Amino acid sequence: MIDQPTIDRILDAANIVDVVSEFVTLRKRGINYVGLCPFHSDKSPSFYVSPAKNICKCFACGEGGTAVHFIMKHEQLSYYDALRYLAKKYNIEIQERELSEREKQVRSDRESMLIVNSWAQKYFTTQLYEHQEGKAAGLRYFAERGFREDTIRKFQLGYSLDQRDALYKAATKSGYKKVFLEKTGLVITYDNGGVNDRFRGRVIFPVHSLSGKVVAFGGRVLKKDEKTAKYVNSPESEIYHKSNELYGIYFAKQAIVKADRCFLVEGYTDVISMHQAGVENVVASSGTALTQGQIRLIHRFTSNITVLYDGDAAGIKAALRGIDLLLEDGMNVKVVLLPDGEDPDSFARKHNASQFAEFIRQNETDFIRFKTRLLLDDAGTDPIKRSALISDIIRTVAIIPDNIARSLYIRECSAMMEIDEMLLLNEVNKIRLNKGERQTNTSPSSIPATPVNLPEYPDIPGYQPYPEEALTEQPQESSLPPDNTIPPPPPEEYGPDDGGGSIPPTAPFTPPTHIPAGPKRSPYEAYEIVLLRYIVRYGERILFQYTDEETNEEVIIRVSEYIRSELERDDLTFYTPLFKSMMDEAADRCQSEGFIANRYFLAHPDPNVSRLAANLISEKYQLSKYHTKYRELEQEEDKLDQLVIRELYAFKDAYILSQIKEIQAQIKNMQNNEDMEQVFELMKKLTRLNEIKNILSKELGERIILKM
Secondary structure: OOHHHHHOOOHOOOOOHHHHOOOOEEEEEEEEEOOOOOOOOOOOOOEEOOOOOOOOOOOOOEEEEOOOHHHHHOOOOHHHHHHHHHHHOOOOOEEEEOOOHHHHHHHOHHHHHHHHHHHHHHHHHHHHHOHHHHHHHHHHHHOOOOOOOOHHOOOEEEEOOOOOOHHHHHHHHHOOOOOHHHOOOOEEEOOOOOEEOOOOOOEEEEEOOOOOOOEEEEEEEOOOOOOOOEEEEEOOOOOOOOHHEOOOHHHHHHHHHHHHEEEEEEOOOHHHHHHHHHOOOOOOOOOOOHHHHHHHHHOOOOOOOEEEOOOOOHHHHHHHHHHHHHHOOOOEEEEEOOOOOOOHHHHHHHHHHHHHHHHHHHHHHHHHHHHHHHHHHHHHHOOOHHHOOOOOOOOHHOOOOHHHHHHHHHHHHHHHHHOOOOHHHHHHHHHHHHHHHHHHHHHHHHHHOOOOOOOOOOOOOOOOOOOOOOOOOOOOOOOOOHHHHHOOOOOHHOOOOOOOOOOOOOOOOOOOOOOOOOOOOOOOHHHHHHHHHHHHHHHEEEEEEEEOOOOOOOEOOOOOOOHHHHHHHHOOOOOOOHHHHHHHHHHHHHHOOOHHHHHHHHHOHHHHHHHHHHHHHHOOOOOOOHOOOOOOOOHHHHHHHHHEEEHHHHHHHHHHHHHHHHHHHHHHHHOOOHHHHHHHHHHHHHHHHHHHHHHHHHHOOOOOOOOO
């Protein structure tokens, strides 16, 4: 376990812009930075990074937090492993205490699988360079492909011995468990207990995640055997989802940002040869059709993509389906057809970077034009084929999100296909209209639901509201904010150094198999969130400070403890469990030396807490320096004593109003039952509540209600 002083050093060193920019292309906007959100399919920049507050926040999906929580979410790491990641980045030596046996047991399978893959990569590389078979077969093959030694070492290429279980024996001898060798797909087990190495007799291409971790392997056979597959890949696992990975993305991401363009090829050797030729902004889909996850990965770094085809007509037509997804995501897609008999691998070996760039410049064409010409040539003069071609092109044009680009393509396709432009426009509009209707009919919001009556309240700056569908009673879902993938740690997992104002520990990163149904949402949630905002932003601030006349002692009351005590004085509390736990944590810790509420909650290991804190602290817009150039503006923190008290009155007023309505309903029922004694008792309560309401109304200010 990492000790608290080391955690503090890591948090102080971690620069949010520096961390996020490794994975997201950021552009300066005012005092903040913006980019495409890496956590959802983002077509326009909604991910804001604040250097001043050292936090990030997506104003579309709500994800956000500190650098630690960004790494936790992006790399799927536990709290402490995210700290280790940042410590390594900033060269901070970690002081750890010895893990208990129980803590060792709760290490996730994911972490173990990554460790096994890292060992396997080193093992394959060692066999390539040090074993006689590796030198004779593996190195010889790479030399024939024209790969230099520096290129082989850069991509961590290797070789698996042509023996039944050489890797398995080496791994078990080194202490790695059979179960993780199976889960990563390095070995195949049989019912009779036998074990085979999956990649035996093959050269190895490690597949790296965006952060450089080895998540899978690809193996190419060297012996010519019709019964043996040419390529074998790692199976899907907890650490490897083929639809979300692109070969070479780790080595290409910086070059893609610099060039503002990504080249898309098909295979491992295409990527490696192009890198060796000096073209580094290239990734491969590894022989599969493009998926939304892969497209999102590219779109985080650039909106411009050039697809390289090797001239095989059948392969091109099969790939066209995936390219449509690129257009739908709003990307600018170009196509380059390489000379006959050439693929990106062979072409890159014959040309240097400048020659390659010149060829691309002269031969690239827009995807819509390319597809239209390709299908026109294929259809010839056959009217049936031409009709099908036109329908295909119209469907492709219809998915382009940008109105201007879509209009230009319609005009150009009209000229190329000799079809009336208005006819094409009408067909495109018809497709888009039908698609919109289908989405409306299948959206969850179209399903009738029982509304929950939440009180109206002005918008809160920086608060990311719940999605509209969450404002309905849905017994199968929790009332907490979305993405309950990491439950709060149980009490027994707290270490001895986790008291005071320190950052609480994390539970192991184990997604629950079932999330129990949560309670109904609090009817006072809008008022609770306003008060919680003050707790998160200013919880440790002194609200009142005075000397007690009887004891002559100085009394200090801080924001978080004042809010809790004022509510408890009237037998009230926060009725949303997450909000109440945050209020209690702040009120209990606010007197501790060094406690800062916003820092504490932003670095909280429970992502529900940290995300909510980021929502409450973040502000999408900031006043420019112009507004403070000639006069000093009054800040929110300067009038906390007024604002906090007013919001407490508003909460109590809402509670009293609901009690009044409840009693009025009871009186109506009693009158129907002719129980006059109960009616008189309820009338007394109602009178008392109305008196309290009048007092609160005066404190809040007179309200005029106009009946329309």
